[in-house]
Amino acid sequence: MAEIxxxxxxxxxxxxxxxxxRLDELFTPGVPIFESSQKMTASLxxxxxxxxxLDKNGKNDLIVVTTNQFGDSAPTPRLHFMxxxxxxxxQGAFFxxxxxxxxxxxxxWRKLTVRVQVYDLDRIPVDLFTAVGTLAATGVGxxxxxxxxxxxxxxxxxxxxxxxxxxxxxxxxIIDQRVALELSEQGHGDMLLQPxxxxxxxxxVEESKPLSINHQLxxxxxxxxxxxxxxxxxxxxxxxxxDRTHELDQDAARLVAELDGKNVDSSAIEALRSVVDxxxxxxxxxxxxxxxxxxxxxxxxxxxxxxANLKLDPELAPFLHALG
Numbered sequence: 367m368a369e370i371x372x373x374x375x376x377x378x379x380x381x382x383x384x385x386x387x388r389l390d391e392l393f394t395p396g397v398p399i400f401e402s403s404q405k406m407t408a409s410l411x412x413x414x415x416x417x418x419x420l421d422k423n424g425k426n427d428l429i430v431v432t433t434n435q436f437g438d439s440a441p442t443p444r445l446h447f448m449x450x451x452x453x454x455x456x457q458g459a460f461f462x463x464x465x466x467x468x469x470x471x472x473x474x475w476r477k478l479t480v481r482v483q484v485y486d487l488d489r490i491p492v493d494l495f496t497a498v499g500t501l502a503a504t505g506v507g508x509x510x511x512x513x514x515x516x517x518x519x520x521x522x523x524x525x526x527x528x529x530x531x532x533x534x535x536x537x538x539x540i541i542d543q544r545v546a547l548e549l550s551e552q553g554h555g556d557m558l559l560q561p562x563x564x565x566x567x568x569x570x571v572e573e574s575k576p577l578s579i580n581h582q583l584x585x586x587x588x589x590x591x592x593x594x595x596x597x598x599x600x601x602x603x604x605x606x607x608x609d610r611t612h613e614l615d616q617d618a619a620r621l622v623a624e625l626d627g628k629n630v631d632s633s634a635i636e637a638l639r640s641v642v643d644x645x646x647x648x649x650x651x652x653x654x655x656x657x658x659x660x661x662x663x664x665x666x667x668x669x670x671x672x673x674a675n676l677k678l679d680p681e682l683a684p685f686l687h688a689l690g
Contacts, residue, residue, distance in 0.1 A: 369570030412458035416596040424453035440623040462509035481544035512622035
């Protein structure tokens with residue numbers, strides 16, 4: 367029998383719903399996978415912290431990080447949890463549970479790769495845990511490591527925290543697994559990007575085991591709590607659950623990841639140019655509408671010349687035809 371790290375279940379679960387090791391099949395017959403242009407949000411709903419090496423008296427220093435990547439774009443990490451003196455068991459009170467949210471699944475985004483990392487930290491100063499907790503409490507975007515330097519976080523926090531996130535393998539692993547979910551057809555061997563719950567086990571579990579998930583998102587084996595190893599629970603839903611500010615933060619973090627020193631190449635520069643170009647076009651469109659909405663008698667000669675030139679711009683013309 368094969369042993370599987372990732373199992374799944376339908377989004378709508380009852381008091382007890384069977385988990386399936388077959389991510390290449392639909393969780394619910396008749397409920398299709400995602401498709402281009404659809405909304406999608408992936409969230410980390412909780413982590414069952416369990417490992418033989420952990421302190422049963424609650425003296426565990428934990429960090430929870432996920433990384434998301436569409437296609438061959440740069441991986442973008444998110445910090446969900448970082449706290450000292452944590453007991454073993456369920457953890458679900460995160461800084462931010464969103465892994466990634468998109469308002470438009472673009473045609474090129476046919477594969478979503480998600481990595482879940484839960485580590486017990488060694489020799490990390492208490493001051494760093496305190497500083498991270500303070501940042502989270504004051505509303506600073508602590509979930510987006512790429513934006514720390516732009517969010518007013520002290521340099522004494524930014525450097526050590528980014529270094530920590532980039533070098534988690536130097537600490538004690540509890541969970542470190544990834545999955546690649548694709549817009550594909552069932553029966554082709556691809557793990558499907560579809561609405562549902564995804565359970566990531568720290569250790570592979572034999573596919574014949576009768577596992578289920580309850581309404582509290584805890585895993586059971588034959589109705590009894592599953593205790594063989596730790597696990598995390600992800601949810602993917604066909605909706606867009608973040609506000610505009612968080613959406614912009616997410617997009618900014620993805621752009622910074624593209625421009626990170628390890629990833630800078632011609633495609634990263636092109637990505638930056640594309641963003642700047644789009645912003646410039648929007649500013650010009652906004653200026654054209656501003657001038658066009660004025661009383662013509664109020665326009666100076668310079669205003670009239672600028673408006674005429676904007677209307678003649680071939681890049682703006684499709685959007686300005688209503689101005690006449």
